[in-house]
Amino acid sequence: MKIRFLGTGTSQGIPVIGCNCEVCKSLDFRDQRFRTSAHIEINGKSIVIDTGPDFRMQMLRAGISHLDAVLFTHEHKDHTAGLDDIRPFNFRQNRDMPIYGRQQVIDQIKREFSYIFSEVKYPGVPRVITNVIDHAPFEVEGIRVTPIPVMHHKLPVLGFRIGDFTYITDANFISEESKKLIQGSKILVLNALQKTAHQSHFTLEEAIEQVGSLNVEQAYFTHISHKLGLHQEVEKELPEGIHLAYDGLVLNLP
Template sequence: MNFSKKVLDITFLGTGTSQGIPMIASNDPVCLSTDLKDKRLRSSLLISWNDLTYVIDCGPDFRQQMLRENVQLINGVFFTHEHADHVGGLDDLRPYCYKIGDMPIYLNKTTLTSLEKRFDYIFSKENRYPGAPSVTPFLVDSNSFLVDGLEVTPINVKHGKLPITAFRFQDFAYLTDVKTIDETEKQKLKNLDVLVVNALRIQEHPTHFNLKEALDFVDEIQPKKTYFTHISHKLGFHKEISKKLPENVFLAFDGLKITV
């Protein structure tokens, strides 16, 4: 197996917060915007290397995202945590399970326990519904592991009091729903080419980085490039906020593709 550095192809499937943009029943100007970059599905990422394709989180918009990007095959899913906007599309893994069999999923113990309860028919060993998706869980902790020849490093962060698993793939890292991170975990984020991290809104929030906190975090970590995700309509218009960001810091948008 070849363990040399891989070329990573990244697609932002969704860049919105838990309710997406536009938010239901909202007359906020950002929700009414006609700019496609202001229309955000729930946050998720597609990452590919060596003709292999993985997703990070599969929320309620997963089906729509897969159809939009014409994704024919998925080899596994990395879950950051169990909130509905990150796991609500779990059942829509079915077509991919039909192709590859049991779908590998990588997640922490807290997330697995929640999924086993909420999607018990998927994890049940007895009297399984024949159309249910089939998954094989792989528990992650603080230790790096290999996935199809690529080293993956979990980074443990906090979303309020909830433990979140962020992931580093070579020199690319994806963090979402972050509010706090200790110094030991920050060391895992040194020398990044690309950092993706949440920047929810302008005003402070109890469980998410706001824009100032996200920018302070970027100043501390010093990646070559940063993309903000998990954005709410309260951050403002994509075009206006983008003009105010430092060099090499960008607002991600749905459908954005980068290579690392």
């Protein structure tokens, strides 16, 4: 399994428009973050988690020319807004794109991209096959995926476990039942927005505490805001086995 971080930033990305803080002005490529998304290659299959506003540039930058499916964690725009840009995959592969999400996610996508689902379609619109998922494990192109229910303030969000890899973004609460599904992962990706308290995201300290309770070999933090600090400085503060992810980082699992 190969995991590529396509984006590791929060909803505004980094740099933030009009901001002159040291993170937004940083020349370190690790401080320049697209909206959060990940690409997984496993058993010859290509899967993306979330299609945010930067999806087109993420595909180009990573050189991804084939895509088998899209998994959606939740319906917020910074995770869905780039869906229209699956069109080149429709054309290249001559097939509709399977997308997976909870019922409320699929419903939101149908509202925001109504032209995709209209009875009379404009030529060239994206072609999708919607698949409603909930808490039960499901298969994507023969790959078993286990949903991990978490809470994003009052909004239900799904993380996903594929083999020994678990991916969770936009969360500030993980139930004991969900923790059992994460236990034993070799790699955990978890959101860590900033150092100060936030109503719907784990802070850096909270994310570290979560990792300590989950019995995982390695953890990488994502969905990072410019308020967290410079990558090179925050990385030095982290316990052994925990790292900040950055755009373009590639991880490999046997």
